[in-house]
Amino acid sequence: MGNPKAFLDIHRQEAGYRPIHDRIHDFGEVEQTLSTGERKLQASRCMDCGVPFCHWACPLGNKPPEWNEALYQGEWKKAYTLLNSTNPFPEFTGRICPALCEKACVLNLTEHEPTTNREDECAITEAAFREGYVKVHHPKRNGKHVAVIGAGPAGLAAANELNLMGYSVTVFEKDEAAGGLLRYGIPNFKLNKAIIDRRIKLLEEEGVEFKYGEAIDLETIGTIDTIGTIGKPDAIIIATGTPTARDLNIPGRELKGVHLALELLAQQNRVLAGMEFSDDERITAKGKDVLVIGGGDTGSDCIGTAHRQGCKSVTQIEIMPKPVEGPVDPKNPWPNFPRTLKTTSSHEEGCTRCWNINTLEFLGKDGKLTGVKVQEIDWKPNPEGGRPLMVEKGKPEIIKAELVLLAMGFLKPEHPEYPDNVFVCGDAQNGASLVVRAMASGKQTAHKVDVFLSK
Numbered sequence: 001m002g003n004p005k006a007f008l009d010i011h012r013q014e015a016g017y018r019p020i021h022d023r024i025h026d027f028g029e030v031e032q033t034l035s036t037g038e039r040k041l042q043a044s045r046c047m048d049c050g051v052p053f054c055h056w057a058c059p060l061g062n063k064p065p066e067w068n069e070a071l072y073q074g075e076w077k078k079a080y081t082l083l084n085s086t087n088p089f090p091e092f093t094g095r096i097c098p099a100l101c102e103k104a105c106v107l108n109l110t111e112h113e114p115t116t117n118r119e120d121e122c123a124i125t126e127a128a129f130r131e132g133y134v135k136v137h138h139p140k141r142n143g144k145h146v147a148v149i150g151a152g153p154a155g156l157a158a159a160n161e162l163n164l165m166g167y168s169v170t171v172f173e174k175d176e177a178a179g180g181l182l183r184y185g186i187p188n189f190k191l192n193k194a195i196i197d198r199r200i201k202l203l204e205e206e207g208v209e210f211k212y213g214e215a216i217d218l219e220t221i222g223t224i225d226t227i228g229t230i231g232k233p234d235a236i237i238i239a240t241g242t243p244t245a246r247d248l249n250i251p252g253r254e255l256k257g258v259h260l261a262l263e264l265l266a267q268q269n270r271v272l273a274g275m276e277f278s279d280d281e282r283i284t285a286k287g288k289d290v291l292v293i294g295g296g297d298t299g300s301d302c303i304g305t306a307h308r309q310g311c312k313s314v315t316q317i318e319i320m321p322k323p324v325e326g327p328v329d330p331k332n333p334w335p336n337f338p339r340t341l342k343t344t345s346s347h348e349e350g351c352t353r354c355w356n357i358n359t360l361e362f363l364g365k366d367g368k369l370t371g372v373k374v375q376e377i378d379w380k381p382n383p384e385g386g387r388p389l390m391v392e393k394g395k396p397e398i399i400k401a402e403l404v405l406l407a408m409g410f411l412k413p414e415h416p417e418y419p420d421n422v423f424v425c426g427d428a429q430n431g432a433s434l435v436v437r438a439m440a441s442g443k444q445t446a447h448k449v450d451v452f453l454s455k
Contacts (some may be wrong), residue, residue, distance in 0.1 A: 006044035012113040043071035057104030059440035080128035094122025142166040147233040152180020154426020155239030157442030174215040184266040242410035252362025257369030261407035285311035294407030304346030322355035
């Protein structure tokens with residue numbers, strides 16, 4: 001390392017967010033950037049530790065010490081080459097990854113001030129696109145064809161990897177554009193969709209073919225002779241994600257104003273892309289008291305979207321206990337991922353948060369939602385082991401709400417038995433998880449396909 005003692009003198013500095021009074025009026029990205037000098041100083045904090053746990057923690061096997069050193073030395077092209085050697089789309093993970101590498105960073109385990117790997121990653125990649133370091137590759141074709149079903153992060157990673165190996169790749173996407181969760185689940189204020197379009201354009205220039213608006217029936221995948229209009233491919237990769245959201249079937253679910261989270265998020269992203277909806281179709285929080293059920297990232301995205309739509313208030317409830325406040329969780333020590341309280345940019349914009357709350361009933365008048373009956377609960381150990389038992393604690397209460405958004409996760413898909421040349425990857429295989437894990441699964445599956453077709 002150029003400065004092996006920088007971590008002793010330089011503290012972690014994050015770029016931070018745009019001011020709240022400014023950002024809640026638009027859907028522009030909320031995260032700011034550091035100057036080039038500040039970014040190089042942050043990269044210098046990577047301490048060249050003897051055992052870099054960041055390598056192990058990253059599902060993609062990224063090597064932050066290598067590209068952080070190059071960044072600190074001002075070798076931006078080298079930094080991007082090292083980063084892109086393991087990460088096919090660092091412009092995505094540089095914006096939305098929870099940075100498992102930072103949780104495993106030695107500086108986090110000792111000082112709770114990890115290296116700013118995620119932000120460094122984003123800065124390196126944007127510099128690479130800006131300076132022309134990102135080049136179009138024209139691989140020599142090997143005469144074999146692979147179909148990828150689903151253009152989310154897993155499908156895109158698989159398609160990219162196979163294309164670079166020389167396979168002809170066709171990606172089938174049921175929606176009108178590529179990206180999957182990146183495009184239709186994550187708000188623009190976290191990931192500008194122009195970033196996705198830039199990558200898709202590059203993939204198309206490199207030879208990947210995209211077919212939109214084509215939903216493939218997975219039940220018949222093993223018996224059909226053709227997929228769409230491409231004939232019968234040599235192998236098929238299923239990367240359809242987790243399309244079924246967990247619902248809450250309690251009294252009043254049919255009331256107008258109760259929606260799955262992605263119904264709001266996907267529609268809002270489509271509106272920003274220029275699509276029009278009728279007043280009856282439009283889901284909006286404007287002037288409404290909003291209740292978000294579910295305490296994860298999707299719930300947080302709903303909060304930020306509700307603010308930008310002009311909501312009156314936002315409340316978020318979670319059935320599980322409140323996480324530990326602080327950098328570490330004594331009940332969940334390293335090397336486990338720390339289950340600590342997460343406060344996002346959306347939470348900072350205004351939100352009442354409650355934990356240990358069970359939802360009992362949706363209340364309404366004339367078919368429209370007016371409130372939600374909830375009850376405080378507690379959890380006690382299960383004498384038979386496994387999931388703790390839920391017990392009533394408080395009396396039922398009513399939360400006023402004209403819009404409820406269900407953000408309770410997704411159901412793991414079930415698949416029939418497929419022929420040997422059909423592979424499943426990403427969330428479609430493992431259930432809902434992180435974008436970086438989906439990308440890693442897509443890469444790994446591409447190599448499995450290569451081994452299979454090379455025999």
